[in-house]
Amino acid sequence: MRSMLGIVLAAAPLVAAIAGAALAQDEGAVYVVTYIDVASRAAGDGAALVKRYRDSSRKDGGSLWVAAGQEIGRPNRFILVEAWRDQHAFDGHQGDPEAARFRDAIAAIRHSPSDQRINTGFAVGAGPPPKGAIYVETHIDVPPQRREAAEARSRRGGAAPDGG
Numbered sequence: 001m002r003s004m005l006g007i008v009l010a011a012a013p014l015v016a017a018i019a020g021a022a023l024a025q026d027e028g029a030v031y032v033v034t035y036i037d038v039a040s041r042a043a044g045d046g047a048a049l050v051k052r053y054r055d056s057s058r059k060d061g062g063s064l065w066v067a068a069g070q071e072i073g074r075p076n077r078f079i080l081v082e083a084w085r086d087q088h089a090f091d092g093h094q095g096d097p098e099a100a101r102f103r104d105a106i107a108a109i110r111h112s113p114s115d116q117r118i119n120t121g122f123a124v125g126a127g128p129p130p131k132g133a134i135y136v137e138t139h140i141d142v143p144p145q146r147r148e149a150a151e152a153r154s155r156r157g158g159a160a161p162d163g164g
Contacts, residue, residue: 028086029064033139035115036078042109043076049109050078053102057082060096062089069135076111079137090118 038046047070054068064083071077084090093099106114117139142150 029120030084030087030090031119032080032082032084032090033117033119033137034080034082036080036106037111037114038076038078038106038109039111040076045109046076046078046106049102049105050080053099054080056098056102057093060089060093062086062092069137072134081137 036046036050050068050070054066057063057066062085064085066083067081069079069081071079082090084093103114140150140154
């Protein structure tokens with residue numbers, strides 16, 4: 001799962017419609033992306049658990065927004081994308097009994113361990129996607145010493161300074 005690039009996510013009822021105001025980047029915000037892979041026979045249970053976690057997490061006082069998606073063609077694979085006010089808010093949520101129940105329930109039906117990545121944002125959208133949108137999720141692993149150059153290239157749409 002770690003090497004997956006370009007996971008296309010269905011915008012079915014499982015995918016959250018993200019509130020426009022919450023999409024504005026907040027200084028100090030923490031963005032958490034979790035890839036979840038449950039056993040194929042447990043796709044329905046996984047979808048219900050992810051949706052319940054998403055809905056519950058949105059009610060947490062430190063949550064800016066939480067979105068969830070299910071991969072097209074592989075309905076046993078999910079993604080959670082969460083924005084938290086700051087690291088303290090995320091840490092508090094991790095200790096919440098509801099979050100612990102979710103992790104335990106997913107662990108019982110997982111196909112492989114969940115892959116959670118904690119980030120700070122540098123380019124966060126400014127408006128909600130329309131209903132029925134298709135999301136494309138991608139990530140790029142960059143060594144720390146190349147982070148600034150990678151961010152600059154990403155802001156230019158991926159083009160190298162020489163156009164290559």
